[in-house]
Amino acid sequence: MLEIRELTRRFGDKTAVDRVSFEVPAGQMTGFVGANGAGKTTTMRMVMGVLGIDEGEVLWQGRPITRLDRRTFGYMPEERGLYPKQPVLDQLVYVAQLKGMSRVEARAQVQELLERFGLGERGGEHLEKLSLGNQQRVQIIASVLPRPAALILDEPFSGLDPIAVDSMVDLLREYTRAGVPVLFSSHQLDLVERLCDRLVVLAHGRRVAAGTVTELRDAGVPRFRLVLGGDAGWVRDLRGLEVLDLDGTTALVEVRQDGAEQHLIAEATSRGHVHEFVRVRPALSEIYREATA
Amino acid sequence: MTTAPNPDPNAGPSRHPDASRERGGDAPWLLVTRREIVSRITDKSFLIGTVLMVAMLVGFIGFTAWQEERTSEVTLGATPEAVAMAEAVAAGAPEVDDKVEVTVEELADDAAAEDALREDEVDAWLHPADDGWQLTSESSEQDALTEVTRAVVRQQVLTENAAGAGTSVEALEAGSAVSTDFLRGDAEKAAVAQAVGFVFVFLFYFAALVFGMQLASSVIEEKQSRIVEIIAAAIPLRHLLAGKVLGNTALAMIQLLVYLVVGLVGLAFTSYKSYVPDLSGPTVWFVLFFLAGFVALACLWAVAGSLASRTEDLQATSTPLTMLMLVMFFGGISLDGRGQVIASFVPPVSAVVMPKRILAGGVEWWEPLLALGLLAAFAVVTVAIGERxxxxxxxxxxxxxxxRQAWSTAE
Structure with missing residues (x-):
């Protein structure tokens, strides 16, 4: 498990990351969302040791992370890039060697991964000769070399076509199944919702929300929607509830006092037909908008 | 799927840092050095540039040698009364200029001689004139022949006149000889030293600029493409810098040695071959000074690259360095006297000035050592500052x- 504790980074007067804490549990995919400039990239760079940490710490398996630990992490920087004018195979082998693999090992694994992404025949070509989608695939390969202990991916899906997204997702799932913690940032909330076990929301350098998707959607004041056979105007008179919306037979209420919803349902059934009484959980995008507002 | 991570269920993420990998791989700086060299040496423009330079060197030296070896054969026309003198010129020519070979063509009279000149049967026509002798050629100058003729005729006439006066040329010339002696070697040697010194300065300037620019732009390439973040997460940046500096230094040295060897071997095929042994010592010094000077500057070039965010910025961030290069170049060429002596100890200019002084001679044994030590110390300082x-x-x-930002910012 990767733990981020009270991480802080200042650039001059500006605090880019302000006492941010969260966890990336083993075998789980943690989505990292937030507007541009919220501090996601800065946080990831600190986790990878690419940027110095002003305050706070990063723990790996319960102890402070070391350079050697980080060397086993897979990392994809924000504006990913490799050497455009170098052959694909050569530079992937180079990256793998920098991470401590022997040349022979590295070649074998790179070739395997290239084949897996349908690039087996193209290892000798210069990176810039590949299509953008294929360049992305090469970048992904670079970040999972050698079999990573954890994956820190900054916007890994940006610019990928849906098919590439799917194969990337498949690959990431393989790693989480093997117990690898994965942290990735994204602007695509639908994707984050579909993929992530957990979510961390950053706004203006602060963590504004964190937890599983269900936890986040359950958090906050419960809301219920009530659809009746007759007019629902009477709902306004009940105590402990705030009516957010009222439209003929339909009412959306927020519970301000514990158990008020029980009175509501009792009252409703005593007054006639109840067509619908349901807890309304906000969509992730709503939570995101509220949290980052 | 063979690439599934962790096929071994026991090898959970906690045990993932694979100890054998730490031991198995090469040192990071060595990997970087190797990549720098391999990627550059397989680069077509680098290879073509080097081959072209060598071809130019060989061509230039070959041309010089051919020029020197060429003997000019001239035909000297003479009417009967001048034949004796013409033959004396032909006989005396090798002593005056061993590149001139004179054959004598006897001609009937002045008219025939003029015809022969016009028909290009002879290159020049020697005949007596009112106050001595005259050498007539059609229109082109016959410099070598003129010199030979002048010397031989003078000697010949002097001998005759001396005999007429009852004395000898030796007696007449006694005590008049001015022999030359040079405190700092002879003039030709000084000229060779001057020329080779220029070559040294130029080679340093050229290599430092070309390889420096290359180093800086490869730093930008890594920074701009963000691969540097992947590298920084894997190895300490110190290793990256060391590898880049070492790689480029090795490349520059290889290229320099190729040029120097081709140059010296080529020189051995020309009439300057007697200088080759004398040049070898200074050349070795030059290589040492080049090495220290290049390393000192390479780190600064790397800094110039790291300060830029895009290739377009390099022009601005490298300006102080290109200025320094120019100062070194012109200082190396033009400094002399006391200024040269002082500059030969001041790094990094000493990298070009001291080898030049060594070439010219008259340097105490400790002077190159001191200058090299100062240059090496300077390199240590720039490496330390450059690294930060x-x-x-x-x-x-x-x-x-x-x-200022780079110096004071937190990492």
Whole structure:
């Protein structure tokens, strides 16, 4: 498990990351969302040791992370890039060697991964000769070399076509199944919702929300929607509830006092037909908008 | 699927840092050095540039040698009364200029001689004139022949006149000889030293600029493409810098040695071959000074690259360095006297000035050692400063980084 504790980074007067804490549990995919400039990239760079940490710490398996630990992490920087004018195979082998693999090992694994992404025949070509989608695939390969202990991916899906997204997702799932913690940032909330076990929301350098998707959607004041056979105007008179919306037979209420919803349902059934009484959980995008507002 | 991570269920993430990998791989700086060299040496423009330079060197030396070897054969026309003198010229020619070979063509009279000249049967026509002798050629100058003729005729006439006066040329010339002696070697040697000194300065300037620019732009390439973040996460940046500096230094040295060897071997095929042994010592010194000087500057070039965010910024961030290169170049060429002596100890200019002084001769044994030591110390300082600046500037994105920012910013 990767733990981020009270991480802080200042650039001059500006605090880019302000006492941010969260966890990336083993075998789980943690989505990292937030507007541009919220501090996601800065946080990831600190986790990878690419940027110095002003305050706070990063723990790996319960102890402070070391350079050697980080060397086993897979990392994809924000504006990913490799050497455009170098052959694909050569530079992937180079990256793998920098991470401590022997040349022979590295070649074998790179070739395997290239084949897996349908690039087996193209290892000798210069990176810039590949299509953008294929360049992305090469970048992904670079970040999972050698079999990573954890994956820190900054916007890994940006610019990928849906098919590439799917194969990337498949690959990431393989790693989480093997117990690898994965942290990735994204602007695509639908994707984050579909993929992530957990979510961390950053706004203006602060963590504004964190937890599983269900936890986040359950958090906050419960809301219920009530659809009746007759007019629902009477709902306004009940105590402990705030009516957010009222439209003929339909009412959306927020519970301000514990158990008020029980009175509501009792009252409703005593007054006639109840067509619908349901807890309304906000969509992730709503939570995101509220949290980052 | 063979690439499934962790096929071994026991090898959970906690045990993942694979100890054998730590031992198995090469040192990071060595990997970087190797990559720098391999990627450059397989680069077509680098290879073509080097081959072209060698071809130019060989061509130039070959042309010089051919020029020197060429003997000019001239035909000297003479009417009967001048034949004796013409033959004396032909006989005396090798002593005056061993590149001139004179054959004598006897001609009937002046008219025939003029015809022969016009028909190009002879190159020049020697005949007596009112106050001595005259050498007539059609229109082109016959410099070598003129010189030979002048010397031989003078000697011949002097001998006759001396005999007429009852004395000898030797007696007449006694005590008049001015022999030359040079405190700092002879003039030709000084000229050779001057020329080779220029070559040294130029080679240093050329290599430092070309390889420096290359180093800086490869730093920018890594910074701009953000691969530097992947590298920084894997190895300490110190290793990256060391590898890049070492790789480029090795490349520059290889190229330099090729040029020097081709140059010296080529020189051995020309009439300057007697200088080759004398040049070898200074050349070895030059290589040492080049090495220390290049390393000192390479780190600064790396800093110039790291301060830029895009290739377009390099022009601005490398200006102080290109100025320094020019100062070294012109200082190397033009300094003399006391200025040269002082500059030969001041790094980094000493890298070009001291080898030049060694070439010219008259340097105490300790002087190159002291200069080299100072240069090496300077290199140590620039490496230390360069490393700090490079490490801090490299990961800063968004526009150019100033030196002050790079120096004072937190990592």
């Amino acid at each position: 600046l490079y490490r801090r500037a490299l990961l800063q994105t968004g526009g150019r980084v100033t030196l």
